[in-house]
Amino acid sequence: GENVEQHPSTLSVQEGDSAVIKCTYSDSASNYFPWYKQELGKRPQLIIDIRSNVGEKKDQRIAVTLNKTAKHFSLHITETQPEDSAVYFCAGAPRAGNMLTFGGGTRLMVKP
């Protein structure tokens, strides 16, 4: 089945700096890659997603890039703010008939 690895497991940045979280996947047939944000004590929520026919997608301060050849995708957060502090999960959709496989999560801490 699909295997999604996420790095780093923890990331600390200064407010205003950029943050990058990287994920690799194993199944070359995977075609959908969402990112979920989970604030402390709250439920995960979808923040951005990308399909395999697109190389990059942006939504204000967040962007996701996908490299199908290398089988990795990344979340980029610019001008980080304290409210960006959370655990971020990447995921990949494997072959048809299977479901999302999530990475292990990255705890992002933005220091004021």
Next chain:
Amino acid sequence: DVKVTQSSRYLVKRTGEKVFLECVQDMDHENMFWYRQDPGLGLRLIYFSYDVKMKEKGDIPEGYSVSREKKERFSLILESASTNQTSMYLCASSLWGASGTWLESANEKLFFGSGTQLSVL
């Protein structure tokens, strides 16, 4: 706004007990899921259902069963709780037919509940 409600926020049970975790969604979603969340392991799929009385095993179904008698309700059952089932359990739902095939719609935009932190002593 979609609401996915889990019956308990915290639950403490003893080894060997039968445990029921309940989840209700109010947006008429066809697909429902149960995940467990453990530090460093992310979210792992236990079971999912794409219709009433239908269920499919996820990645870690051992020791669990599910029930979906009504469209809005999806129950996770631990037949005989063990200490290694101590975890955060998250329910989620999604809409069938948001786009294209069932697989695409099932994967798109999961709405999660707030989770149940289960401790098995």
